[in-house]
Amino acid sequence: MKLWLGLALVAGPLAAQSARARLEGRVPGAAIPVIDSLIQAASTEGLPTEPLIQKALEGGAKLVTAPRIVAAVEVSLGQLRDARDLLIRAGDEPPVTPGEVTTVTWALRRGLPRPVVERVLAALPRAPRAAAMHAVADLAAHHFDPDSAADLIIAAIGQGLQRERLLDVSAAAAHELQRGRSHAQALALVRGELPNVPASPKPTAGAVARARRPPAPTPP
Amino acid sequence: MNAIDPRIHQALDGELAPATLSGELRQAVERLVTAAALLATPIPAASLESRVMVLIRRPAPSRARRLLRWFVAPHAVTFRVRPVWSLAFAAVVALLTLFPMRREGPDIGEHEGIAQFVGRFPGAQSVHAVGSFNDWRPGSIALEDVDQDGVWRATVVLPAGAYEYMFVVDGERWVPDRLAERLVADEFGRENSIVIVRPARR
Amino acid sequence: MDVTGAPSDAEVVARVLSGDGEAFALVVRRYEAGLLRFAARMLGGRDAAADAVAESFVRAYRHLASCRDPARLRTWLYRIVANRCKSHLARRPIADVSLDEAPPVADPSDTAASLERAEQLALVRRALARLSPEKREAFLLKHVEGLSYEEMAAVTGERIPTLKMRVHRAREALLQVLEEHE
Numbered sequence: 001m002k003l004w005l006g007l008a009l010v011a012g013p014l015a016a017q018s019a020r021a022r023l024e025g026r027v028p029g030a031a032i033p034v035i036d037s038l039i040q041a042a043s044t045e046g047l048p049t050e051p052l053i054q055k056a057l058e059g060g061a062k063l064v065t066a067p068r069i070v071a072a073v074e075v076s077l078g079q080l081r082d083a084r085d086l087l088i089r090a091g092d093e094p095p096v097t098p099g100e101v102t103t104v105t106w107a108l109r110r111g112l113p114r115p116v117v118e119r120v121l122a123a124l125p126r127a128p129r130a131a132a133m134h135a136v137a138d139l140a141a142h143h144f145d146p147d148s149a150a151d152l153i154i155a156a157i158g159q160g161l162q163r164e165r166l167l168d169v170s171a172a173a174a175h176e177l178q179r180g181r182s183h184a185q186a187l188a189l190v191r192g193e194l195p196n197v198p199a200s201p202k203p204t205a206g207a208v209a210r211a212r213r214p215p216a217p218t219p220p
Numbered sequence: 221m222n223a224i225d226p227r228i229h230q231a232l233d234g235e236l237a238p239a240t241l242s243g244e245l246r247q248a249v250e251r252l253v254t255a256a257a258l259l260a261t262p263i264p265a266a267s268l269e270s271r272v273m274v275l276i277r278r279p280a281p282s283r284a285r286r287l288l289r290w291f292v293a294p295h296a297v298t299f300r301v302r303p304v305w306s307l308a309f310a311a312v313v314a315l316l317t318l319f320p321m322r323r324e325g326p327d328i329g330e331h332e333g334i335a336q337f338v339g340r341f342p343g344a345q346s347v348h349a350v351g352s353f354n355d356w357r358p359g360s361i362a363l364e365d366v367d368q369d370g371v372w373r374a375t376v377v378l379p380a381g382a383y384e385y386m387f388v389v390d391g392e393r394w395v396p397d398r399l400a401e402r403l404v405a406d407e408f409g410r411e412n413s414i415v416i417v418r419p420a421r422r
Numbered sequence: 423m424d425v426t427g428a429p430s431d432a433e434v435v436a437r438v439l440s441g442d443g444e445a446f447a448l449v450v451r452r453y454e455a456g457l458l459r460f461a462a463r464m465l466g467g468r469d470a471a472a473d474a475v476a477e478s479f480v481r482a483y484r485h486l487a488s489c490r491d492p493a494r495l496r497t498w499l500y501r502i503v504a505n506r507c508k509s510h511l512a513r514r515p516i517a518d519v520s521l522d523e524a525p526p527v528a529d530p531s532d533t534a535a536s537l538e539r540a541e542q543l544a545l546v547r548r549a550l551a552r553l554s555p556e557k558r559e560a561f562l563l564k565h566v567e568g569l570s571y572e573e574m575a576a577v578t579g580e581r582i583p584t585l586k587m588r589v590h591r592a593r594e595a596l597l598q599v600l601e602e603h604e
Binding site for chain 1: 428429433436437440442444445
C-alpha cells in the first residue's frame, strides 16, 4: 500500500513534467501554467491526461490564442468528468478505467444521448466498449435513430460479435443506405444477416507496401 | 552633389532637435522625413507564407541523390566507350534497378493498423494530415498527388484507435475530411474528422 | 515570450531547429512586410522583390543553424535579403522605375490628397533609384526600416563610419532631387 502511494505521489509531478515538455514551444507560453494545472487535476482524479494535452497541442497548431486554448482544455476536462460520472452511474466501479473515460467522452462528443450511452455500457459490462460506442455513433452520424442504432449493435453483441466486428455492422447498415434502402429497411436487413455481416476488406498488399510511419516526434 | 549643412544630418540622426533649426534647414529635414515616411508605406502584396512553406517542405535533394536520379532516369545518350567501360556501366545500372530506392512496406505490429487518407484538392501545392496521431504537427504526414489529378493520398501505419484530425491545404487552410463521415466539434469553432484505425492482423 | 503570449524570435528559432519546421511560418509572417518593402525599394519592383524575399526565407530556413544570435534574427534576415538584392542589381543593367511600380492610374474616387501623395511617392522612388545600390541600401535601412547603425553594420558587414557617410550622401542626393522638383 505504502509503495503504491509513494508511486502515486511521484507519478503526479513526473506526468506533469513530461506534459509540460510536450507543450513547450508548441503552445503559447502564457497558457502553459494553467493548462499544466488542469492536467494535474485530471491526473489526481484518475482521469486520462492525453486528451487534454492533445487539445492544447491542437490549439497551438491551429494558432489559437492562449485564452481560447485554456478554455478548450477546460471544456475537455469537463467532458472527461462528465464521462466518468456517467460510467459510475451506469455501474462501473470507481476508480473507472481511463480508457473507458475516453470511450464515453468520444460517444458524448459524437452526439450520442446519455441514455443511449448508458444502454451500450450496460450491454457490455466488461470493457472495452470503444468499438461498440463508435459503431453506434457511426450509425447516428448516418441519421439512424440513436436508440435503434443501439438496438442493432446490442443485438450484434448478443450474437457474439465483438470489438472491431461491431464496426462492420454499422458499415453494413450504411452500405444499405447507399444502395437506396430506407433507414428502417437497412436496420432490418443487417439485423437479419447477423452474425454474418460482411467483414470490411483488409488493406491490400499494395497499401501495406506503400504505408509509411509518421516520423517520431523529436524529443523536446 | 552639394554637401548640405551638417545640422540637417544631426537633426536626422537624432542629435539635434529640429525645432532649433532655422526655417530653411527645418524644411529640408521635413522633406527627407516625409520622403522616408512615403517609402515606409507597406507594399500591397499577398503573404509569402504559403509560398515559402511549400518550398521549405520540399526536401533539398542531396548531391548524391540528384546524381543517382540522373543515373537511373532514361537518357538518350550515345557515346563511344571502350567495351570494358560499357560493361561496367551496364553493371552499375543493373545494380541500381535491382535495388529499388523505395523501401519495402513496414512490419505492422499487433496493435497497429493502416489509415488511408484521401482528399480531392485540385490546384493544391501541398496537403497534410494533422491530428492527434502526430501531436498535431503540421508537417509530418504529407499526402501526395502522384497522378497530378488533384486527388491526394497517404497511407500511414498507426497504433489502433480513434483519432481526430484535419487536412491542412497549402500550409494554411484547415479543412475537415469530407469523406470521413465522422465529424466532431473541435472546441475552437470548427469541426475535426475522426479516423478509426483497426488492427491489421485481426 | 512577450505579454501577448507570442513566442520570441529566439524561441521560434529553437523550435524550428529542434524539428518543428512549421514554426518557421511564424518567422515569415513576422518579417515579410518589412523585408518585402525593403526589397521592393531596393529593386524598384514588387514581383522581383517577392521572389528575392521568398528565396531569402528559404535560404534562412536551410541555414538557420548558422544564425549565431537568434535574438537578432531580424538583422540576420535583412542581411540575407540585402545580399540577394545586391547580387540581383549587379546582374541587371541600370533600369528606370519598372512598369509595375509606375504611378497608379487616377481613379475618380481618389481624393486630391491621395493623388498628390501617390505622385510624391513616385518622385521619391525615382530619386531613390538614382542612388547607387550602397547608398540606397543605407538610406532604406536607416530611415525606412529603422535599423540602428550597429544593426546596419551587422546587415552590411561595413564599418559604422562608412555607413554614416553613405547615409549622409544619400540624404544629400535625395534632397537635391526633391528640391529640384519643387
